Amino acid sequence: MAEPILKVNSVTKCFGGLTAVDDVSFSVEKGEIVGLIGPNGAGKTTLFNVISGYYAPTKGSVIFQGNDISGKPPYDLAGVGIGRTFQVVKPFAGLTVLENVTIASFLKHPKKADAERHAWQVLETTGLADRANVSAAGLTLAGRKRLEISKALALEPSFLLLDEVVAGLNPTEADRTVELIMKLKAQGLTILIVEHIMRVIMNISDRLVVLNFGKKIAEGTPSEVSSDPHVVQAYFGEEAA
Amino acid sequence: MKNRGATILAIIGAALLILPLVVHDTFVLRVLTEGVMWIGLAIAFDVIAGYTGYLNFGHGAFFGIGAYTIGILMMQANLPFWAALPAGGVAAAIVALIAGIPTLRLKGAYFAIATWALSRAIQQLALNVEFTGGPDGMRLEAFLNPQFFYYLMLITVGGTFAILWYLLERAPFGLKLKAIREDEEGAKALGLNPTKLKMQSFILSALPTGILGGIYAYWITFIDPSSTLGDLVSDQAVVMVVFGGMGTLFGPALGAILIFAFKTIFWAYLSDFQLLYLIILGALIAISVIFIPNGLWGTMVKRKAGAARPQQNAEPVSEPAALSAVAAPEEGN
Ligand SMILES: Nc1ncnc2c1ncn2[C@@H]1O[C@H](COP(=O)(O)OP(=O)(O)O)[C@@H](O)[C@H]1O
Numbered sequence: 321m322a323e324p325i326l327k328v329n330s331v332t333k334c335f336g337g338l339t340a341v342d343d344v345s346f347s348v349e350k351g352e353i354v355g356l357i358g359p360n361g362a363g364k365t366t367l368f369n370v371i372s373g374y375y376a377p378t379k380g381s382v383i384f385q386g387n388d389i390s391g392k393p394p395y396d397l398a399g400v401g402i403g404r405t406f407q408v409v410k411p412f413a414g415l416t417v418l419e420n421v422t423i424a425s426f427l428k429h430p431k432k433a434d435a436e437r438h439a440w441q442v443l444e445t446t447g448l449a450d451r452a453n454v455s456a457a458g459l460t461l462a463g464r465k466r467l468e469i470s471k472a473l474a475l476e477p478s479f480l481l482l483d484e485v486v487a488g489l490n491p492t493e494a495d496r497t498v499e500l501i502m503k504l505k506a507q508g509l510t511i512l513i514v515e516h517i518m519r520v521i522m523n524i525s526d527r528l529v530v531l532n533f534g535k536k537i538a539e540g541t542p543s544e545v546s547s548d549p550h551v552v553q554a555y556f557g558e559e560a561a
Numbered sequence: 562m563k564n565r566g567a568t569i570l571a572i573i574g575a576a577l578l579i580l581p582l583v584v585h586d587t588f589v590l591r592v593l594t595e596g597v598m599w600i601g602l603a604i605a606f607d608v609i610a611g612y613t614g615y616l617n618f619g620h621g622a623f624f625g626i627g628a629y630t631i632g633i634l635m636m637q638a639n640l641p642f643w644a645a646l647p648a649g650g651v652a653a654a655i656v657a658l659i660a661g662i663p664t665l666r667l668k669g670a671y672f673a674i675a676t677w678a679l680s681r682a683i684q685q686l687a688l689n690v691e692f693t694g695g696p697d698g699m700r701l702e703a704f705l706n707p708q709f710f711y712y713l714m715l716i717t718v719g720g721t722f723a724i725l726w727y728l729l730e731r732a733p734f735g736l737k738l739k740a741i742r743e744d745e746e747g748a749k750a751l752g753l754n755p756t757k758l759k760m761q762s763f764i765l766s767a768l769p770t771g772i773l774g775g776i777y778a779y780w781i782t783f784i785d786p787s788s789t790l791g792d793l794v795s796d797q798a799v800v801m802v803v804f805g806g807m808g809t810l811f812g813p814a815l816g817a818i819l820i821f822a823f824k825t826i827f828w829a830y831l832s833d834f835q836l837l838y839l840i841i842l843g844a845l846i847a848i849s850v851i852f853i854p855n856g857l858w859g860t861m862v863k864r865k866a867g868a869a870r871p872q873q874n875a876e877p878v879s880e881p882a883a884l885s886a887v888a889a890p891e892e893g894n
């Protein structure tokens with residue numbers, strides 16, 4: 321088997337006394353969509369922050385394309401091919417949608433005209449081109465989530481971390497985002513995705529990793545995981561197990 | 562629109578260039594020289610304050626450091642003005658580098674307070690060491706040529722404006738600074754290093770300010786801690802930039818012209834009412850912050866639309882698949 325694109329090795333992340341991520345290991349193969357699920361507070365976003373360089377792991381390491389990236393800053397990781405979105409969206413509110421995306425396009429297109437052209441292409445792909453010249457502050461939640469994806473994609477990453485980009489959207493918007501994600505997979509992108517909506521995550525993921533209280537409690541295909549008693553218990557409580 | 566703007570700029574530029582040939586009144590020329598200087602101070606201030614979002618209440622320190630560097634190099638090291646002048650900018654830039662390391666970690670009001678305190682400390686230093694002349698200040702060798710100073714100020718500020726225009730409005734740098742201003746954490750995910758960008762911005766703000774301080778020192782021929790290292794430059798720059806429009810170059814330039822004109826007229830005719838001047842200035846700022854938060858320029862000029870949408874060179878997302886979220890990967894592409 322080829323070298324996995326991402327290897328998470330016994331990663332632990334503590335905040336003071338709280339262990340938000342507890343000795344988690346898994347890997348992601350090139351071209352896969354891996355779903356990361358678990359109840360609220362399970363440590364999914366924290367793990368994303370470790371992988372994307374926002375937090376250094378307290379213990380353990382993160383290997384990306386064979387290199388140890390633990391503790392490297394996010395701006396360096398963007399440069400090696402890791403793109404991410406934020407669950408709590410981070411639009412540059414005072415700038416236009418196009419400017420927001422152009423800033424990300426600078427990474428691979430240092431000339432402004434090239435970056436703008438590239439940003440337009442990204443916006444066409446993500447369906448935001450019609451809103452390109454409005455202020456990012458004027459977007460709906462669906463628009464902002466789409467902007468998050470657009471900015472991550474404008475980095476031309478090889479690996480994408482999506483943190484709840486579907487949650488909060490209406491079914492039509494949700495379908496469009498799912499369709500976009502599948503299209504990105506078809507283009508060869510590797511994706512690690514956090515999502516609460518089971519219908520979505522079960523359908524698009526090749527494999528799932530399940531966290532609960534910071535620990536990995538299961539890993540496998542969606543059907544394996546959904547019949548795992550630990551998972552059923554974590555999601556539905558004692559009596560269901 | 563763009564061509565008309567360029568034409569207007571060219572006319573203003575040409576008018577400013579031939580002005581001294583027409584106007585021989587030295588008072589008028591002095592006022593114009595100072596007005597041009599304030600444009601330079603305001604746009605330089607706006608690099609860090611407006612574009613980057615860090616309100617520097619110690620901007621005046623860069624001006625004073627430039628002034629003192631030129632004064633000391635000319636009077637104590639006997640360097641000619643042209644050799645001393647670049648050193649004024651470099652000295653201000655070095656201080657920005659050193660001061661920026663601790664202060665640029667701070668956010669919002671904390672940065673404003675820290676930079677204000679640092680500039681007070683620098684003023685105290687100048688008051689208490691010998692090579693600055695202490696509270697008595699320093700007298701420079703006089704060079705009485707109003708035309709020379711007018712043109713030097715004009716060229717320096719014009720050049721600063723052109724360079725800042727290129728870096729902030731044409732090159733990627735300006736948008737990157739705005740990303741830092743809008744959301745530092747979010748900017749990191751897009752490959753931007755906030756520490757580095759903020760430092761570059763701070764230095765870019767300090768360098769021309771130091772040079773302008775140096776020209777000012779040679780022009781006025783007398784500097785002391787209260788006139789060149791006091792609050793005046795920082796306070797005026799804040800007012801001009803906020804009133805004119807932060808995060809633009811024309812806004813601060815317009816703010817500088819209007820505020821400086823108001824000040825000059827007021828002091829010429831109502832010099833007995835200096836307190837009133839400060840009250841009016843304060844009220845003006847309060848009103849502009851409340852009613853025109855984007856400043857005059859930001860309110861007058863609608864944001865320019867970005868680059869035009871190119872012909873569909875990427876395939877748009879097709880309409881949402883009707884029912885199922887089980888979207889099959891698309892063929893091809
Ligand atoms: N910066 C932080 N400081 C302290 N505690 C945090 C921080 N970020 C997350 N946590 C805590 O870590 C746990 C995991 O949070 P998070 O990773 O956001 O969970 P999830 O994304 O799975 O809902 C929670 O108990 C949360 O309160």
Ligand SMILES: [Mg+2]
Binds near residue numbers: 365407
């Ligand atoms: Mg989360």
